[in-house]
Amino acid sequence: MKVTTPIFALAAVAAITMPSAKAQGLDFFVSAMKSSPGCLGLENAKVQGGRLALFGWFDSAANADAFINGPICQGMRQMAKIPDTAVVKSTPVKGPVLVIASFTPSKDPKDAMGLGQLALERMTPVTGGFAYGGRFAPETVKVPGLISVARSTAKPTPTTQSDAAPKPLPRGNTMIADLQKSPGCLGVAAMQCDSGKLVIVAWFEDKKATLAWYNGAAHGEMMAQMAPPTRPPLAEVSAGTKPIIVMATVTNAKETDPTLGMALSQISVELYTAAPGGFARGGGFGPAKK
Structure with a gap:
């Protein structure tokens, strides 16, 4: 797996400065x-x-x-x-x-x-998603079909401002815009957690709309770099289930992860439905x- 830029516009999340709950x-x-x-x-x-x-x-x-x-x-x-x-x-x-x-x-x-x-x-939580270095949900929350990619054992590389800019992942910095204009997307929210995780949450009207984005250019190209899925996403979700919620997270790091190729310690995409x-x-x- 080689990811060379955040999967969404981190600047939008990092700009959040109001107090937490x-x-x-x-x-x-x-x-x-x-x-x-x-x-x-x-x-x-x-x-x-x-x-x-x-x-x-x-x-x-x-x-x-x-x-x-x-x-x-x-x-x-x-x-x-x-x-x-x-x-x-x-x-x-x-x-x-x-x-x-x-x-x-x-x-x-x-x-x-x-x-x-x-x-x-x-x-x-519902079937699908992937995680490297941890998830938004605790590891004790078991999700069928979630792809868990093992963390690299290579030594991380310290990052400096003089480091050359990495080659961007195709459309990686337009995740929010791609989600907002994806057919069937009901809304998108960006947030920052006290734990350091940066999160994008997107609501889709149904399974069909979610899969269209999940397998499309904005997300499919990144998933192609991961391990093959063990089960089709949303496999146990009926066509009439609505809405479907996608939660994408990353956690910044001070050193460049040798597998991700950037200063991140964690990256994941998880799927939920309303209960x-x-x-x-x-x-x-x-x-x-x-």
Whole structure:
């Protein structure tokens, strides 16, 4: 495998400078999710545009729902004045569940808790994707058909400003634009995690639209450099499933990875689908149209 430039425009993500959810006084919520039974890991992120998000992976729907329906989340729901009519009944899900808590700070004194938007939503991982040096999700979250590329054992090369610019991967720096104009793409969000991961999240209206991008020029050329897939992407996902969510991540490094050919320690693409459940006021984490 030889990757010579980021798979998306990192500058767009790196420009995010607003405080994280923890810095906004929501550290109690971060701690509650992290310590909740069945939580396998958590990422705290700042989303371009002002939204804050927490991503918590749970080992089962039962434990995810126990957190959502527990005193912390329900107490927040009451404080945020979210009515029962805004609560979505949880659908049965097998395997691990990703809970996304999103918050949008507001300066309007009429907005409860100083938030213009608050939501808790569920997702579940689906077949496909790849990872080198780690994933967005914890390694304990098992995903069928995910290509895991072994990290190179060669010694990394220190990088300096005088290093020659690497030859770019075809269309590698236009990932956001390619996603936005891809037929069936409902929206794209860029964000930066406290862990250092830079993330692009894209929502597609269905399996057909997702596969058109996944196998197209913007992504297919990069996948061709990876190991052959062990199972077709979205193999267990029915044609009527919607939406499909793509999460692409990279982590910057101080040294050039000999396999990637650039200063990255991690790169991955992971696939999810919505698993209805939770509640929202002022919209959810993703685009309004789903």
